[in-house]
Amino acid sequence: MSSLRQKKINNLIKQELSLIFREESRTVCLGAMVTVTVVTISPDMTYARVFVSIFGGSDDKTVHKNLVDKMGYVRGILGKRLGKSLRRIPELDFKIDDSIDYANNIEQLLKN
Numbered sequence: 001m002s003s004l005r006q007k008k009i010n011n012l013i014k015q016e017l018s019l020i021f022r023e024e025s026r027t028v029c030l031g032a033m034v035t036v037t038v039v040t041i042s043p044d045m046t047y048a049r050v051f052v053s054i055f056g057g058s059d060d061k062t063v064h065k066n067l068v069d070k071m072g073y074v075r076g077i078l079g080k081r082l083g084k085s086l087r088r089i090p091e092l093d094f095k096i097d098d099s100i101d102y103a104n105n106i107e108q109l110l111k112n
Helices: 003-021 062-068 071-082 101-110
Strands: 035-041 047-055 091-095
Touching: 003 035, 003 047, 003 071, 047 062, 062 071, 062 091, 071 101
Parallel strands: 047 091
Antiparallel strands: 035 047
């Protein structure tokens, strides 16, 4: 169960990461459109799991690998933006959110 503070920080990180991905699209996202769907932060606020949906651009796995490789860069930008709001910037763990693909697959199975 998330506390109110965790929920606020989840939303804050989600908004800021969305802006970072939009502004740094060429370097971080390889030109693909990356959408942050869910952020969950650990109770001690040192670790954040970030689920992203990747549309367009190159292969999803390539974009995800680049996100993981550029995690330090993204965390640095996040630190500059949230430095006054958070004492520590959490470690980021990017995961691909495949719920849309799963829903499309179920829909196709139901149609047949």
